[in-house]
Amino acid sequence: MDLLNLDVAREYFGVLLLGLGVTVGLTLSVITMSCVIAIPVALARMSPNRLIRMPASAYVEVTRATPLLLQLVYIYYVLPSFGIRLPAIAAAVIGLTFNYTAYMSEVYRGGIKAVAQGQWQAAAALGMTDTLAFRRIILPQAIRIVIPSLGDYFISLFKDTALCSVVSVQELMFKGQIISARSYQYFTIYTLTGILYFAVGYPAALFVRWLENISTRGYSRRKRR
Amino acid sequence: MIELVDIHKSFGPLEVLRGVSLTVGAGEVICIIGPSGSGKSTLLRCINHLEHPERGAIRIAGQSVYYDLVDGVRQPHSKQRIAEVRAKLGMVFQSFNLFPHLTALENIIEAPIHVRGMSRKAASARALELMRRVGLEDKAEYYPEEMSGGQQQRTAIARALAMDPTAMLFDEPTSALDPELVHEVLEVMRGLRDDGMTMIIVTHEMNFARQVASRILFMDHGVIVEEDLPERLLGSPREPRTRAFLKNVLER
Ligand SMILES: Nc1ncnc2c1ncn2[C@@H]1O[C@H](COP(=O)(O)OP(=O)(O)O)[C@@H](O)[C@H]1O
Ligand SMILES: [Mg+2]
Numbered sequence: 001m002d003l004l005n006l007d008v009a010r011e012y013f014g015v016l017l018l019g020l021g022v023t024v025g026l027t028l029s030v031i032t033m034s035c036v037i038a039i040p041v042a043l044a045r046m047s048p049n050r051l052i053r054m055p056a057s058a059y060v061e062v063t064r065a066t067p068l069l070l071q072l073v074y075i076y077y078v079l080p081s082f083g084i085r086l087p088a089i090a091a092a093v094i095g096l097t098f099n100y101t102a103y104m105s106e107v108y109r110g111g112i113k114a115v116a117q118g119q120w121q122a123a124a125a126l127g128m129t130d131t132l133a134f135r136r137i138i139l140p141q142a143i144r145i146v147i148p149s150l151g152d153y154f155i156s157l158f159k160d161t162a163l164c165s166v167v168s169v170q171e172l173m174f175k176g177q178i179i180s181a182r183s184y185q186y187f188t189i190y191t192l193t194g195i196l197y198f199a200v201g202y203p204a205a206l207f208v209r210w211l212e213n214i215s216t217r218g219y220s221r222r223k224r225r
Numbered sequence: 226m227i228e229l230v231d232i233h234k235s236f237g238p239l240e241v242l243r244g245v246s247l248t249v250g251a252g253e254v255i256c257i258i259g260p261s262g263s264g265k266s267t268l269l270r271c272i273n274h275l276e277h278p279e280r281g282a283i284r285i286a287g288q289s290v291y292y293d294l295v296d297g298v299r300q301p302h303s304k305q306r307i308a309e310v311r312a313k314l315g316m317v318f319q320s321f322n323l324f325p326h327l328t329a330l331e332n333i334i335e336a337p338i339h340v341r342g343m344s345r346k347a348a349s350a351r352a353l354e355l356m357r358r359v360g361l362e363d364k365a366e367y368y369p370e371e372m373s374g375g376q377q378q379r380t381a382i383a384r385a386l387a388m389d390p391t392a393m394l395f396d397e398p399t400s401a402l403d404p405e406l407v408h409e410v411l412e413v414m415r416g417l418r419d420d421g422m423t424m425i426i427v428t429h430e431m432n433f434a435r436q437v438a439s440r441i442l443f444m445d446h447g448v449i450v451e452e453d454l455p456e457r458l459l460g461s462p463r464e465p466r467t468r469a470f471l472k473n474v475l476e477r
Contacts, residue, residue: 121275122322122381126336126388127312129304136339140326219325219368 008185009192016189019175020196022089026171027158029093034100034157035150039139041105042112056105063102069163071095076167092164092171100157107149111142147215151208158201172196226251226423227272227392232281234267241267242278243447249392249425254418256434256455257427259444260470265427268444269394272425273314274307285310286391312340315385315393319400321377323369329356329380330365333387341388348387355383359413375406379413392423399430431474435459443467 044056063071075098076091086094115138123133165174176193180186227249234242241264249255257265270276272283274291283290290310292299301307324332333352337343343351356362359379369377378398385393395414399407411433417424418437428434434441434455441458443451443466451464462468 116322118318118320118322119324122316122318122324124275124308125273125311125314125316126384127308127340128336129308132339136335137324141324144326218370220371221328221366221368 005185005188008188012179016175016196019172022171023161026161030096031154031157033097034104037101038104038108042108045109060102063099068099071099072167088167088169091167092169107146111146114145115141144215148212151211155205228284230282232271232278234278241447245449251423252421253439254424254437256438256441257444263444264447265444266396269396269427273311273316312388313391315390317381317385317395317398319397321381323377323381325369329367333384337387355386359383374402375409378410382413395426397427
């Protein structure tokens with residue numbers, strides 16, 4: 001069995017770090033876009049208008065009932081047959097966003113429903129239109145409710161980016177695979193890869209837990225002084 | 226001022242309002258009493274269109290609101306127009322319904338700023354004045370959950386007053402309060418009466434109704450059974466149903 005080879009580790013550390021950069025970049029861009037796009041999708045799913053609700057529901061159901069890996073492969077390898085050719089990184093961003101938006105729209109939907117009906121009524125009674133009430137009264141409370149769940153998706157997305165290696169995105173997992181195959185130093189390289197994932201993933205998880213604590217603390221004056 | 230003509234409202238097969246007509250003059254205080262489920266809340270909520278009656282007309286200051294009758298067919302007004310009417314009718318709910326993510330002051334200035342387009346500065350100044358009026362001048366920075374029920378309800382009243390309503394609707398404003406907090410809310414409402422505010426109040430506080438009401442209505446099963454001056458309705462009701470209800474309430 002190979003033991004940890006420090007020379008190899010040192011030699012490839014920089015390359016893996018580049019991969020980690022791509023992983024983090026991918027995670028941040030996808031989570032940002034999903035967090036935003038999921039809101040209109042959630043609203044579409046709750047629309048009283050069937051022509052709006054049905055396509056949104058179809059999208060969410062299909063996406064949640066098929067593997068993310070298949071969706072990524074589909075976008076990268078199948079769409080070109082229809083003349084849609086995307087660079088690997090674009091395919092990855094689109095595929096992940098497509099997938100995570102579906103899940104997160106469900107989270108928002110739950111959050112929006114969880115805001116008490118009386119809030120809509122109080123807003124309406126003050127002369128607010130539905131749009132204004134949603135933006136100023138309902139959404140801020142819904143976001144607070146969904147933060148813990150969104151945080152969990154954030155962490156899971158960070159790890160799911162590894163799947164993008166199959167569409168040749170140069171993220172951390174992909175780099176690890178290439179280098180270990182080339183150098184035959186599987187133990188060293190994959191251990192190092194794991195350490196790098198952990199080095200980012202663990203603090204991120206702590207951050208999410210902190211956010212969770214804040215968001216469930218209730219609304220009260222921040223302790224000044 | 227406010228005129229309801231033959232209001233009908235059903236929830237599915239359940240007829241909750243079965244032809245209610247009511248005229249409220251400017252500065253009048255109408256108290257509505259009646260057993261639970263008799264349609265009091267629904268009636269109040271029809272007035273600011275939180276419920277949509279199937280039949281009947283509502284006029285405010287002589288203007289038909291929420292619908293126009295065109296060749297015998299009801300044409301709903303635009304959402305914007307409905308919102309404008311609502312903004313002029315203050316509503317106070319049994320469960321306060323303050324916005325929990327906003328401080329007391331922010332609750333009060335929210336609609337003046339975002340519905341009326343007032344400046345934050347002017348809205349805040351006015352809000353502080355209203356908070357003083359309801360006895361909460363030191364609670365501006367408090368969040369609803371940091372306040373007692375009575376303080377929350379007084380904040381809710383200030384929030385409604387901030388839109389300069391022409392009338393106020395109260396749906397059992399003290400029913401969710403601990404007994405020792407009821408008084409502070411009723412005092413604020415008494416103050417509004419003294420200032421000439423037009424009010425429609427659904428309440429179980431018979432003594433309060435006796436003291437402030439211009440008229441008391443007794444509702445049962447979706448109709449106004451009896452309507453009279455407070456002393457007369459509470460003292461010598463004509464209808465057996467009113468008598469039975471009052472006997473029940475006053476014995477408790
Ligand atoms: N949104 C609703 N859907 C179905 N039934 C309702 C709804 N709101 C009220 N009701 C019913 O209508 C009746 C009258 O309710 P309500 O106006 O709240 O009475 P009150 O305020 O006098 O207690 C009750 O039987 C109640 O269950
Ligand atoms: Mg009621």
